[in-house]
Each structure stands twice: as structure tokens, then as C-alpha cells.
Amino acid sequence: xxxxxxxxxxxxxxxxxxxxxxxxxxxxxxDSIVQGGDGVWEGIRIYDGKVFCLDKHLNRLQxxxxxxxxxxxxxxxxxxxxxxxxxxxxxxxxxxHIRLTLTRGLKTTSGMDPRLNQFGCTLIVLAExxxxxxxxxxxxxxxxxxxxxxxxxxxSKIHHNNLINNIxxxxxxxxxxxxxxxxxxxxxxxxxxxxxxxxxIKNGEVVTPxxxxxxxxxxxxxxxxxxxxxxxxxxERNVSLTELYNADVVFTTGTMGELTKVHTIDQRxxxxxxxxxxxxxxxxxxxxxxxxxxxxxxx
Numbered sequence: 001x002x003x004x005x006x007x008x009x010x011x012x013x014x015x016x017x018x019x020x021x022x023x024x025x026x027x028x029x030x031d032s033i034v035q036g037g038d039g040v041w042e043g044i045r046i047y048d049g050k051v052f053c054l055d056k057h058l059n060r061l062q063x064x065x066x067x068x069x070x071x072x073x074x075x076x077x078x079x080x081x082x083x084x085x086x087x088x089x090x091x092x093x094x095x096x097h098i099r100l101t102l103t104r105g106l107k108t109t110s111g112m113d114p115r116l117n118q119f120g121c122t123l124i125v126l127a128e129x130x131x132x133x134x135x136x137x138x139x140x141x142x143x144x145x146x147x148x149x150x151x152x153x154x155x156s157k158i159h160h161n162n163l164i165n166n167i168x169x170x171x172x173x174x175x176x177x178x179x180x181x182x183x184x185x186x187x188x189x190x191x192x193x194x195x196x197x198x199x200x201i202k203n204g205e206v207v208t209p210x211x212x213x214x215x216x217x218x219x220x221x222x223x224x225x226x227x228x229x230x231x232x233x234x235x236e237r238n239v240s241l242t243e244l245y246n247a248d249v250v251f252t253t254g255t256m257g258e259l260t261k262v263h264t265i266d267q268r269x270x271x272x273x274x275x276x277x278x279x280x281x282x283x284x285x286x287x288x289x290x291x292x293x294x295x296x297x298x299x
Contacts, residue, residue: 007129014086014125031122032104036112037162039103039122040064043255046087046096046127050294054080056218061102064159065121070104072120079123086125088299097130097256101161130256134179138261139252141193142176143241144169148183148191148213156215169194180252182241182265185213189238196254198262199223200247201278206234207243219253219286226285232278241266248272249279258290259283 013025020026032038042057058076065073074082083098090096101124107116146169149156154165166183173181173194182198185191192198192214199208199220206227208220227234244250250262250270261279262270272279 002133005129011128012086012089013127014082014123016122019086019089025126027103027122027124028106030107030110032107032114032117033101033122033161035107035110037160037164038068038114039101039161040068040070040159041102041161042098042100042159044083044098044100045255045290046092046094046098046297047290047294049093049297051083051297052290052294053218053222054083054295056221057100060159060218061100063157065102067155067158068104068160069114070102070121071117072105073102074121074123082123082125083127084298086127087297090127092127092129093297095129095131096127099126099128100124101126103161132256132258132260134252134257134260138263139179140177140264141180141182141250141262141266142173142178143266144172144181144183144194146172146181146183147186150186150213156211156213159215166194178264182244184241185209187238189240190244193252196252196257196260198244199251199253200239200244201249201251202243202247204233204278206232206278206282207239208234208236209239210236217254219255219258222286222289223253223259223282226282226289230281230285232282245270251279259286 011022012019015025040061042061044057045052058079103122104117105121106119108118149165169181169183180193180195182193183191190209197217197220199206224234244265245268249272252260
């Protein structure tokens with residue numbers, strides 16, 4: 001479980017068009033994020049004076065906002081300026097995670113109708129000192145009964161703030177004594193965890209579930225690209241729980257946690273015997289990527 005980092009006690013948070021001290025960082029009760037979880041978001045990491053995959057995150061934010069029919073959306077350049085201003089105010093240039101949120105904005109009165117939103121979007125830049133959140137020794141997973149939404153219900157390609165689906169799965173994982181929960185799709189195949197994408201390695205091949213009912217995460221995409229560019233066999237296909245139980249290696253991917261090995265699923269040990277070195281190679285290549293790529297901070 002994450003713990004409070006004392007370095008974050010006095011951070012400044014960007015909301016709307018200004019910076020606020022942590023204790024004063026608030027949104028209105030008339031904001032859509034409060035009224036209905038009506039917002040989109042991104043998680044972004046800062047490594048050694050560079051913002052990793054910034055354009056990819058901002059493009060996905062814009063696509064999510066378009067899919068939700070947000071109006072008066074700030075440009076990528078405006079969002080970048082807010083990010084840089086926040087990081088500079090906090091003295092953050094490494095070991096930092098940004099929770100970037102864009103809400104539909106303020107309403108004239110409470111209600112569901114987006115026509116009540118007449119003031120443009122609310123931008124929130126929450127930059128915290130935050131190391132990768134999962135332990136070095138790996139994590140345990142438990143399968144939740146809560147299914148991941150399919151496109152016929154709520155398309156996972158929209159990176160939205162309505163996370164009750166995932167939170168309910170996380171509660172089941174907590175009650176099972178696991179670090180996170182595996183979510184299946186409506187057909188019973190593995191989709192992702194409540195917080196990350198998931199991969200397995202079997203007989204030298206890297207496999208990840210199809211992005212039908214999961215978010216095609218940016219870290220997931222980076223791992224697939226790393227495998228392809230280094231002649232490591234990689235495949236996207238349906239994956240069953242039984243396959244995960246019997247994999248050589250299982251690992252999760254996400255911006256906040258990076259690449260994390262899974263040591264137990266539903267109280268079944270993942271032996272990590274024959275192909276452990278392949279996971280280590282992929283992890284090393286990913287760390288090389290985060291060290292060498294990214295948009296340099298302008299301060």
C-alpha cells in the first residue's frame with residue numbers, strides 16, 4: 001500500500017489557471033468531476049530532468065476529451081506550460097509522478113446534462129514526489145468477480161475518471177490479501193489488473209491480452225515496442241487465468257509502478273524459473289528507455 005511521502009507536505013497544485021498550496025487545492029462542488037466523475041486523466045513520470053512520453057500522454061488526453069465531447073479544451077502547449085510551471089514551483093525534476101486531470105468544468109447548477117457546463121474545462125496538475133509504488137520483490141494478485149467494462153458498456157480507450165469499476169475490483173483484492181486484483185473481460189479472459197496492464201512470458205514468448213476491454217497503456221506499448229525492436233517474440237491475444245497460473249513469468253506494467261514481477265496469483269506461486277532472465281532484460285531495456293528519452297524540462 002502506498003504511504004504518505006513527507007516531501008509532498010508543501011507541494012503546490014495547479015488548478016484552472018493558477019497554483020495553490022496543497023491545503024488550498026480544491027475544486028468547486030459544481031465541477032463535473034464532483035458531480036459525476038466527468039473527467040479524463042493521465043499519469044506521467046519525470047526522470048532526470050525529462051518528462052517521459054509527454055506527447056503520447058497529451059495526445060491520449062485530447063482524444064479522451066474529444067470522445068467525451070468536452071468543449072473549450074486547453075491546447076497541448078497550454079497544458080505543457082501548466083506542467084512546467086508546477087514542476088518548477090515544486091523544484092521537481094526527478095522521481096516525480098504527475099496526475100494530470102481535465103474535467104468538463106463548472107456547471108451553472110447541479111445536474112448531469114453537459115449543456116450546464118458553460119465555463120470550459122478545469123485543468124488540474126498534481127505533481128507528487130513518488131517512486132515506483134510496487135515492492136522490488138514483486139506483488140501478489142487475486143482475481144476479482146468485477147468484470148472490466150467492454151466497449152459495449154464503457155470503452156476503456158477513454159481514459160476517464162469514472163473508476164468505480166476498478167475500485168470495486170481493488171476492494172476485492174484487498175479483502176483477499178493481495179496487492180492488486182486481476183479483472184477479466186465479459187468472456188472470462190484476462191483483461192488487466194485494477195491499476196495496470198499485465199504480461200506473461202512462456203517458453204521465451206511475451207504475451208499480453210488484447211486491448212479489447214483494457215486500456216492500451218503507454219507503458220504496455222513501450223514494452224511491446226522494446227520486444228519487437230530487440231527480436232523478442234511478443235504477441236497480443238486472449239489469455240486465460242490458467243495460462244497465467246502456469247506462466248514462466250508474469251509482470252504488470254504502468255506509469256506509476258513501471259514493470260513489476262508477480263509472484264502469486266490466487267495463492268498459486270508463479271515459479272519464475274526458466275525465463276526470469278528475459279524479464280530482467282526487458283526491464284533493463286525499459287529503464288534505458290526512460291533514461292534516454294523524454295522532453296527536457298525548460299528550467
